[in-house]
Amino acid sequence: MPEARIDKWMWAARIFKTRTIAAEACKKGRISINGAQAKPARTVKPGDVVQVRKPPVTYSFKVLQAIEKRVGAKLVPDVMENVTTPDQYELLEMSKISGFVDRARGTGRPTKKERRDLDEFFTPEYMDDFDFDFDDEDDNEEE
Numbered sequence: 001m002p003e004a005r006i007d008k009w010m011w012a013a014r015i016f017k018t019r020t021i022a023a024e025a026c027k028k029g030r031i032s033i034n035g036a037q038a039k040p041a042r043t044v045k046p047g048d049v050v051q052v053r054k055p056p057v058t059y060s061f062k063v064l065q066a067i068e069k070r071v072g073a074k075l076v077p078d079v080m081e082n083v084t085t086p087d088q089y090e091l092l093e094m095s096k097i098s099g100f101v102d103r104a105r106g107t108g109r110p111t112k113k114e115r116r117d118l119d120e121f122f123t124p125e126y127m128d129d130f131d132f133d134f135d136d137e138d139d140n141e142e143e
Helices: 006-012 019-027 073-079 086-101 112-122 136-142
Strands: 031-033 049-054 057-063 080-082
Touching: 006 019, 006 031, 006 049, 019 031, 057 086, 073 080
Parallel strands: none
Antiparallel strands: 031 049, 049 057, 057 080
16 A cells, blocks of 8 residues: 655645745644554655644645645646645634734734835934034034
């Protein structure tokens, strides 16, 4: 029966962009196979269910083929089946919606308009035309 390393399989199935990112997710405990935490070298075989926690959602994938070479995006349905529950997708939608609505004014980085207002406030108009003259030392010597 064919088997593949979990980090290579997740990269080949296009769950993660790079194998390094997939391995880091395993090390951080975000990947589980059939309910058990997985290290990067753990093998998967057809029929296994892989859970990937990408907060706030936990995605679930059923392994159809154990591959270690990356496939095209059109071939991904032959490699895995997405068995993520609909309530997880609802949770994702809720977090997308609430992420921008609940931002309190003044928290985080200033917007472009807020930054321009701050720059205008802290740069007085009379400072633009003021010419600093550092020749005071020469004036004192002549007296």
